[in-house]
Amino acid sequence: MAASPGMVDLDRASYSVSVATNPYDVRMPAFTLTASEAMKEALAEEEGVRLTVYRDVAGYPTVGVGHLVTPEDNLKVGDRISYERALALLEGDLKTAEEGVRNLVGDLALYQNEFDALVDLVYNVGSGNVSERESxxxxxxxxxxxxxxxxxxxxxxxxxxxxxxGLVFRSERRAAIFQEAAYSDPRPAHMSVSGNIRT
Known part of the structure; x- marks a missing residue:
């Protein structure tokens, strides 16, 4: 039986929904959602795009759009990557974060903005930190x-x-995305993403 407009069939193989369905207006199963363009822009704004490997605030080697360097990356602090590689790392990290959200919420239906906020959370802190034990x-x-x-x-x-x-403001932004689909940066114009005052 086909799903009527606005309704979802939770069976992954036979999932169907009206093309008129807007994920900002209707909560959808998480497995049907991916990070929106607005979320990708907010994420890049929060993380920045750095082509030289640096240590993040916790001391971990990081590059691109907040990509935590792994042994498979074959990179060390000070190494430089191309913009194309930074985008590829972002796409891979987003897929991991999206899957982390799907595992976290199970069959809980979400608006697009709710899914996006959870993607930002998992991208920022990792799946392990949103586990039942840690959260x-x-x-x-x-x-x-x-x-x-x-x-x-x-x-x-x-x-x-x-x-x-920077994480205080990022958390405020994440909550605004989740509750109001408000993707804009909550920081005053004179403050950097890290939370420092611009001169």
């Missing part, structure tokens, strides 16, 4: 289908054991 309140809210409870658990402010100003 029990977030997982409880998901299990209870408590969307406000999920929004309340999107705050991750610490890196390397201390509060990072």
């Amino acid at each position: 029990p309140r977030l997982n409880k809210a998901i299990a209870e289908r408590d969307y406000q409870g999920i929004a309340d658990e999107l705050n991750y402010h610490h890196a390397g054991g201390s509060v990072a100003n």
Whole structure:
């Protein structure tokens, strides 16, 4: 039986939905969603695009759009990559984050903006930090289908054991994306993404 407009069939093989369905207007199964262009732009703004391997606020070698360098990357601090490689790393990391969100929420239906906010969270802190052991309140809210409870658990402010100003604003932005589909940067115009005052 085909799904009527606006309805979803949770069987992955026979999933169908009206082409008129807007994921910002209708909650959809997470397996049908990918990060929106607005989320990709916000992510690039938050992470920046750096073509030289550097150490992030927690001291980890990082490059591109917040890509945590792995042994398979064959890179060390100071190495330079091409813009094309940075984009390829971003796409791979986004796929990992999207899959992490799908595993996290299971069959919980999400608006596009809710999915995007969770993608940002997983991209930023990693799947391990949103596990039931590390984030029990977030997982409880998901299990209870408590969307406000999920929004309340999107705050991750610490890196390397201390509060990072940039993460405070990023958490505010993430919550605004989740609750209001507001993707704009909440920082005052005179403040950098890292939370420092621009001169």
